[in-house]
Amino acid sequence: xxxxxxxxxxxxxxxxxxxxxxxxxxxxxxxxxxxxxxxxxxxxxxxxxxxxxxxxxxxxxxxxxxxxxxxxxxxxxxxxxxxxxxxxxxxxxxxxxxxxxxxxxxxxxxxxxxxx
Amino acid sequence: xxxxxxxxxxxxxxxxxxxxxxxxxxxxxxxxxxxxxxxxxxxxxxxxxxxxxxxxxxxxxxxxxxxxxxxxxxxxxxxxxxxxxxxxxxxxxxxxxxxxxxxxxxxxxxxxx
Numbered sequence: 413x414x415x416x417x418x419x420x421x422x423x424x425x426x427x428x429x430x431x432x433x434x435x436x437x438x439x440x441x442x443x444x445x446x447x448x449x450x451x452x453x454x455x456x457x458x459x460x461x462x463x464x465x466x467x468x469x470x471x472x473x474x475x476x477x478x479x480x481x482x483x484x485x486x487x488x489x490x491x492x493x494x495x496x497x498x499x500x501x502x503x504x505x506x507x508x509x510x511x512x513x514x515x516x517x518x519x520x521x522x523x524x525x526x527x528x
Numbered sequence: 529x530x531x532x533x534x535x536x537x538x539x540x541x542x543x544x545x546x547x548x549x550x551x552x553x554x555x556x557x558x559x560x561x562x563x564x565x566x567x568x569x570x571x572x573x574x575x576x577x578x579x580x581x582x583x584x585x586x587x588x589x590x591x592x593x594x595x596x597x598x599x600x601x602x603x604x605x606x607x608x609x610x611x612x613x614x615x616x617x618x619x620x621x622x623x624x625x626x627x628x629x630x631x632x633x634x635x636x637x638x639x640x641x
Binding site: 443445447449452453454455456457460462470471500502504506515516517518519521522524 | 532558559561563568569570571573576614616618627628629631632633634
């Protein structure tokens, strides 16, 4: 089945630790995105990538880093510099990026990160 | 940046009732999507509808891009319709296509049996 997978589903981190969240897609999509959701809020964009080896900051990139070494994979690292990392993290992908027609995004199941 | 407002923030219905959710946005858009977030957090795509009208079973959506709003209609609601409904838009502001989605705050729908 085609889709987007994220792992782990739940993640607990001690303060001062870096953690990496996995996102993989087998939809052959070019663009991938990371969003953050806080309780009772909509989603906010952290980073996005149009193609392999290229990525740009979104609205709330501070304290996060990403890589895009393969088309299928877009891991997110939450660093110790992120002041409030406890949140629900969602990865998304879309077939095209720089197109005004048809840019529907599809989301993975998410990772809940809790800092202890 | 573009602003997205959803109304109402909360909606409580009896099973079988109809409802309309509204999404207003502040600028022209090249993408508009409606999602249903289930209790486990999964975002389920309902409609990709930057303009026009679409229907899928008991759900339908209309976007009037020139007036900068979109409506999601739910007919004969069921308890499984409960959850949070998000409208998200992509804007072409600034002259460059940009894949970012800006989300509204959501409408929390509760359907009682």
